[in-house]
Amino acid sequence: MRMNTYPDVIVIGAGLSGLTAAWQLAARGHRVRLITKGWGATHWHSGCIDVLGYFPIGNTPPVSLPRETLATLIANMPEHPYALVGIERLEAALDAFATLCHDAGYPLHGSLDSQWLLPSAVGAFRPTCLAPETMMAGDLSRHDREPMLIVGFERLNDFYPELIAANLIKQGHLARGTLVETPTLRRQKAINTLVLARLFEQATFRAEFIAAVKPKLGKAERVGIPAVLGFDNALAIKAELEKAFDRPIFEIPTVPPSVPGMRLHRILTRAIERAGGDIRTGMQVVAADTKGDRVTTIWTEAAARRVPHHADTFVLATGGILGGGITTTYTGEVREVVFGLPVNAPTDRMAWLYRDVLDERGHPIFRAGIRVNSSFRPLDGETPRYTNVHVIGTTLDGCEPLRERSFEGIAIATGFAVQDALPTTNHSTSA
Amino acid sequence: MFVEQTLDNCIKCNICVTECPVAAVTDKFPGPKYEGPQAARFRQPNQPLTDWSVDYCSGCRVCNMVCPTGVRIAEINARARAEMVRKGAFGWRTRLRNNLLARSELLGKVGHPIAPLANALLQNPLGRLAAEMTLGIARHAPLPTFSRERFTAWYRAHQPANAPKGKVVYFHGCSTEYYEPRVGRAAVRVLEANGFDVIIPPQHCCGLPLLSNGEFDAARNYHRRNVNSLVEYARQGIPIVGTSTSCTLTLKEEAPELLDAFDEESRLVAERTFDLSEFLLNLHTRGELNTEFRSIDLRAVYHPPCQYRAHRVGRPSLELLRLIPGLDIVESHAACCGIAGTYGFKAEKYEIAMQVGQPLFDLVRATGGPIAICDSETCRWQITHGSGVPSVHPMELLALAYGYEPEGVLQQQTL
Numbered sequence: 092m093r094m095n096t097y098p099d100v101i102v103i104g105a106g107l108s109g110l111t112a113a114w115q116l117a118a119r120g121h122r123v124r125l126i127t128k129g130w131g132a133t134h135w136h137s138g139c140i141d142v143l144g145y146f147p148i149g150n151t152p153p154v155s156l157p158r159e160t161l162a163t164l165i166a167n168m169p170e171h172p173y174a175l176v177g178i179e180r181l182e183a184a185l186d187a188f189a190t191l192c193h194d195a196g197y198p199l200h201g202s203l204d205s206q207w208l209l210p211s212a213v214g215a216f217r218p219t220c221l222a223p224e225t226m227m228a229g230d231l232s233r234h235d236r237e238p239m240l241i242v243g244f245e246r247l248n249d250f251y252p253e254l255i256a257a258n259l260i261k262q263g264h265l266a267r268g269t270l271v272e273t274p275t276l277r278r279q280k281a282i283n284t285l286v287l288a289r290l291f292e293q294a295t296f297r298a299e300f301i302a303a304v305k306p307k308l309g310k311a312e313r314v315g316i317p318a319v320l321g322f323d324n325a326l327a328i329k330a331e332l333e334k335a336f337d338r339p340i341f342e343i344p345t346v347p348p349s350v351p352g353m354r355l356h357r358i359l360t361r362a363i364e365r366a367g368g369d370i371r372t373g374m375q376v377v378a379a380d381t382k383g384d385r386v387t388t389i390w391t392e393a394a395a396r397r398v399p400h401h402a403d404t405f406v407l408a409t410g411g412i413l414g415g416g417i418t419t420t421y422t423g424e425v426r427e428v429v430f431g432l433p434v435n436a437p438t439d440r441m442a443w444l445y446r447d448v449l450d451e452r453g454h455p456i457f458r459a460g461i462r463v464n465s466s467f468r469p470l471d472g473e474t475p476r477y478t479n480v481h482v483i484g485t486t487l488d489g490c491e492p493l494r495e496r497s498f499e500g501i502a503i504a505t506g507f508a509v510q511d512a513l514p515t516t517n518h519s520t521s522a
Numbered sequence: 523m524f525v526e527q528t529l530d531n532c533i534k535c536n537i538c539v540t541e542c543p544v545a546a547v548t549d550k551f552p553g554p555k556y557e558g559p560q561a562a563r564f565r566q567p568n569q570p571l572t573d574w575s576v577d578y579c580s581g582c583r584v585c586n587m588v589c590p591t592g593v594r595i596a597e598i599n600a601r602a603r604a605e606m607v608r609k610g611a612f613g614w615r616t617r618l619r620n621n622l623l624a625r626s627e628l629l630g631k632v633g634h635p636i637a638p639l640a641n642a643l644l645q646n647p648l649g650r651l652a653a654e655m656t657l658g659i660a661r662h663a664p665l666p667t668f669s670r671e672r673f674t675a676w677y678r679a680h681q682p683a684n685a686p687k688g689k690v691v692y693f694h695g696c697s698t699e700y701y702e703p704r705v706g707r708a709a710v711r712v713l714e715a716n717g718f719d720v721i722i723p724p725q726h727c728c729g730l731p732l733l734s735n736g737e738f739d740a741a742r743n744y745h746r747r748n749v750n751s752l753v754e755y756a757r758q759g760i761p762i763v764g765t766s767t768s769c770t771l772t773l774k775e776e777a778p779e780l781l782d783a784f785d786e787e788s789r790l791v792a793e794r795t796f797d798l799s800e801f802l803l804n805l806h807t808r809g810e811l812n813t814e815f816r817s818i819d820l821r822a823v824y825h826p827p828c829q830y831r832a833h834r835v836g837r838p839s840l841e842l843l844r845l846i847p848g849l850d851i852v853e854s855h856a857a858c859c860g861i862a863g864t865y866g867f868k869a870e871k872y873e874i875a876m877q878v879g880q881p882l883f884d885l886v887r888a889t890g891g892p893i894a895i896c897d898s899e900t901c902r903w904q905i906t907h908g909s910g911v912p913s914v915h916p917m918e919l920l921a922l923a924y925g926y927e928p929e930g931v932l933q934q935q936t937l
């Protein structure tokens with residue numbers, strides 16, 4: 092008897108796109124194995140779902156009605172991942188994702204018909220489409236006059252309330268910054284977002300925090316704090332603080348490790364495992380076997396050997412230049428690391444970067460990506476290089492996630508849409 | 523890539539810090555990024571030692587498994603500790619204690635012949651208090667008891683079955699030899715049920731406890747002797763299997779990598795070494811596993827030890843256990859049980875180890891099965907110590923499913 096638990100799909104990479112694909116495919120009855128070197132983008136990003144912040148890029152005012160602007164983008168950029176996915180599937184993907192988070196007790200709010208403007212850790216505004224409930228009260232788009240108190244923690248690096256407040260004031264908002272310290276924090280050798288998130292899960296620490304902030308509230312009508320309100324009970328913790336302060340409170344995303352990003356990571360990995368998916372970390376793909384236009388097996392590095400993994404379909408979600416899915420060599424080659432797929436990038440090394448680091452046009456090398464057809468099969472010229480490989484997320488060509496502020500939107504949309512390109516399955520599911 | 527070179531890959535993302543189970547419970551240990559790639563920059567030949575905190579790394583390798591750029595953080599930390607030992611940073615009392623805990627083979631040789639007396643001493647509260655005060659061996663930590671019969675004594679008396687499938691070398695490790703021979707008996711039975719002739723060549727401790735206590739010279743000696751004893755079999759293509767996931771990891775990777783043992787013989791042995799479940803699952807992939815299992819009606823938690831995850835071969839024991847009808851396995855996602863080899867036996871680390879293991883103990887208790895399942899011996903002792911639930915090796919259940927008589931705690935179950 093042979094085992095029947097072999098995967099029919101292997102997803103490579105555990106950023107937001109790989110996790111979304113693994114979750115959706117497992118929930119639809121595929122036997123999914125997710126293979127990843129380690130965790131990635133989810134621990135860096137803000138925990139908000141940016142769909143489209145700027146278009147065309149370089150145009151200063153942020154997109155205010157994503158749905159309309161997306162239609163323009165799709166009409167003008169037929170190779171953009173959003174054009175491959177289409178607005179309908181993008182919206183279905185966002186709905187499914189929001190429902191998953193809602194059911195996990197961590198609702199996200201927003202839609203393609205509006206845009207949140209939320210303060211960043213330097214007090215700039217960030218346009219985003221879906222925001223967790225813990226961040227909503229920070230919205231700056233209302234142009235209201237509700238004064239804000241921004242609270243930081245002594246010794247927490249890269250979160251300076253006075254700086255945030257000063258920048259908010261420059262943009263016409265009323266804000267004040269303050270730092271707090273508590274007895275527990277004073278005893279703590281190191282302070283970082285993780286330490287704080289773990290402390291906020293303890294009632295005694297929350298009481299200390301409330302006692303430290305209350306006398307400073309003054310005329311503030313809402314309170315902003317770094318995004319550290321615990322991992323699993325952020326909503327309840329927020330409610331408790333709001334009751335004590337008698338004011339709305341909102342989280343502001345921090346530099347990594349990002350607690351709101353990790354919350355989404357936990358929700359997704361749990362969903363994958365509930366649906367019977369098999370997550371394997373610490374596994375780096377080092378080779379692939381192919382037969383004609385199909386990949387048959389990938390090999391991962393292990394102690395003293397390489398281990399084979401067979402599947403019918405492979406979904407590549409390893410990220411672009413920044414995520415490590417695409418690398419460059421000293422000899423001027425731009426390589427896709429797993430299958431050696433053709434990358435669309437300038438062939439002349441001198442054309443990778445502009446002279447000025449902050450050049451407004453954005454460096455061409457960051458646009459390097461894999462061209463795909465409408466079913467996400469990687470193209471070699473105009474024909475698919477492999478018929479059972481699908482490429483998703485920021486590994487894709489035709490977009491500039493960072494400058495468009497479309498990173499999470501592209502990841503979730505393509506991670507969701509890739510299921511339509513796979514053969515349907517009749518495995519029973521344990522979801 | 524060599525261990526130290528990997529530190530240049532670090533992108534300071536802090537992902538390792540988010541997962542380190544030790545940093546989560548104590549601020550004596552700031553976390554993998556700080557101790558590993560960051561502090562390693564200051565650990566240069568003529569520099570003074572950096573601070574003590576790296577000794578609080580348990581070596582569980584959880585950090586390695588989540589780092590997106592492949593930094594070998596746990597190994598960097600292990601080497602830093604060895605450097606501290608070499609430079610005399612630990613006092614004689616600590617080194618004596620660490621050596622006592624780490625020399626499981628020596629301990630076995632001394633303790634086994636006087637098992638009843640040794641057991642009485644090791645389990646005596648007054649004796650344990652004294653050991654904590656003089657040596658720093660945590661008085662509540664779960665020390666094992668010596669078995670009456672050594673595993674190899676049983677094996678010599680054992681009648682091998684018909685073996686059409688050829689030979690397999692079994693590396694039993696110290697714990698099977700002196701404390702839990704039932705695990706070795708189960709392994710031999712499972713292999714025989716699959717038609718293999720089990721060979722047990724002379725062998726020594728794999729050296730892992732010494733490696734994780736920074737005693738690299740002693741570890742090198744053990745590793746060399748094992749390679750000498752095993753390499754002939756490896757040359758003939760005979761697989762070497764083990765039931766202790768830390769022994770097999772040491773033969774495969776830890777010893778060669780940490781000790782720079784990149785010679786041909788060490789490599790041959792490493793390449794032919796398998797964890798027994800890994801080996802059996804490979805058989806199954808080829809359709810060659812004997813799957814005539816009788817059903818075992820039982821619900822139990824299976825905890826994949828971190829040492830096993832570090833093999834990077836998935837969860838073979840879990841897949842095998844799921845082949846046994848009736849067996850309802852609850853998979854533990856806990857990062858670590860806390861004990862980390864000899865770590866949790868040390869008085870200054872006992873509490874940390876118990877806190878690290880708490881989520882796992884809670885899961886085991888909440889699941890409410892009569893047993894828990896884990897591949898690594900010290901983890902089994904720790905799980906039992908923390909949860910009060912007896913623990914067995916996956917092979918014990920496999921042997922039972924092949925129709926062999928149950929032993930140990932499984933005997934007391936009506937299955």
Ligand code: SF4
Pocket residue numbers: 541542543544545553554578579580581582583584585586595596599
């Ligand atoms: S090996 Fe374990 S204890 Fe040590 S730094 Fe890594 S995760 Fe932390």
Ligand code: SF4
Pocket residue numbers: 531532533534535536537538539554555558559588589590591592593595
């Ligand atoms: S996870 Fe890896 S890359 Fe990130 S900080 Fe830790 S060691 Fe560095």
Ligand code: SF4
Pocket residue numbers: 580581582826827828829830857858859860861862863898900901
């Ligand atoms: S003791 Fe067990 S669970 Fe803990 S570190 Fe070791 S192998 Fe991991």
